[in-house]
Amino acid sequence: MQPLSHLESFVRSAEAGSFSAAARQLGLTPAAVSKNVxxxxAGLGVRLFQRSTRRLTLSEGGERLLREIGGALSTLSDAVASVAKDDGQPAGTLKVSMGQAFGRDYVVPLLDGFLARYPxxxxxxxxxxxxxxLIGEGFDAAIGGGIELTPGVxxxxxARIHIVAAAAPGxxxxxxxxxxxxxxxxxxxIVRRSSPTGRIRSWTLRNKAGEEGAVDTRxxxxxxDPEAMAQAAVMGLGIALLPMPFALPRLQSGTLVRVLPGWWADSGPISLYYPSKKLLPARTRVFVDFVVEHFRSRHFARDMQGN
Structure with missing residues (x-):
């Protein structure tokens, strides 16, 4: 029977693509992870990786071993961690990725209630x-839109996020x-340049009657950055097409008003992502449930609609 630490070093290295990334997740040095692998x-008599200076690549034997033990090892590790708590309460470091402005405005305000329940x-x-x-960088969860749904996630x-036109009353x-x-x-x-493509974003708005129209402003x-766009709109620099998470607080305060009310574009969902494990760590499970319940109770999905 191979030691659990050797198997875990192999699985984490295979998922992350490097010994360094696996070491960060495991709290070890890259040399220790490499030695474990x-x-x-040596114990199996099989080469598991094809090593290069840039990235690890699984050998045929490594791919076969990962298929056989990857999920089972993760479940075993989480089960051991779950029963090791003194009082059975969720514990440990909860590593979550989220957008800067959305995280500050919509997720950080949940922190006091979450910590009061899970100290x-x-x-x-x-x-x-x-x-x-999510898996390669060792995150427990991520919140965002347009995230590629990779295997294991x-x-x-x-909510579905709508884009609306808004401007300062002045x-x-x-x-x-x-x-x-x-x-x-x-x-x-006030237009947006897409960071991934470098192109100016274009939108086609629609209404409940099914009519559509392309937007072409000067x-x-x-x-x-949509938050910067919202600030520029408040300053009276023009009309901005804003995602509702950025438009809503300013529409509610009156610093922005809807232009073309009843017209909107659907920019896709904002979602909570997490590994698809049979046994999630308790800290991840309660975080997912807490966030989903909070957004549901506050009617977040309804508020993000621009129709």
Missing amino acids: ARLE AVLPDWHFDNRQVD VAREL YMAGKPMPRRPSDLAAFDG ARVIFS
């Missing part, structure tokens, strides 16, 4: 506007109100 290879959990939250490798949809004062999306061509636009300002 080498001892496993032994240590939140380790990363605020990054990027798609993380499941998603719980929190900017719209004295101007004729647009009635259709094409009317926005007469106004200054670009006055170009930003890559």
Whole structure:
């Protein structure tokens, strides 16, 4: 029987693609992880990785071993961790990735209630506007939109996010109100450049009647960040097409008003992602349940609609 530490070093290295990444997850040095894998290879008499200076690649034998033990080892490790707690309460470091502005505005406010219920959990939250490798980087969960659903990861949809047109009341004062999306061509636009593609984002708005119309504003300002776009709109620099998480607080406060009310674009879901394990660590399970229940009770999905 191979030691559990050797098997775990192999599985984490295979999933992360490097000994260094596996070492960060396991709290070991890369040399220790490499040595564990080498001892496993020696015990099995099989080379598990094709090593290069840039990345580990599984050999045929390594792929076969990972298929056989990957899920079982994860379940075993989580089961051991679960029963090892003195009082049976969820505990340990909860590593979560989320967008910067969305995390600050919608997730951090949940922290006091979550910690009051689960005081032994240590939140380790990363605020990054990027798609993380949930398993390879050792995250317990991630919250965001447009994240690729890779093997071994499941998603719980929190809401569909609508895009709406908004502007400062002062900017719209004295101007004729647009009635259709094409009317926005007469106004200054605060437009968004997509970070992944470098292109200016274009939107087609629709209404409940099924009508559609493309938006073409005069670009006055170009930003890559929707929170900055919302701030520029509040300053009266033009009309911005904003995701509802950024528009809603300002619409409620009156610093922005809807332009073309009843017209919107669907930018896709924002979801809570986590590994699809049979036995999730208790800290991850209670976090998922807590977040889903909070957003449901606050009617978040309804508030994100622009229709």
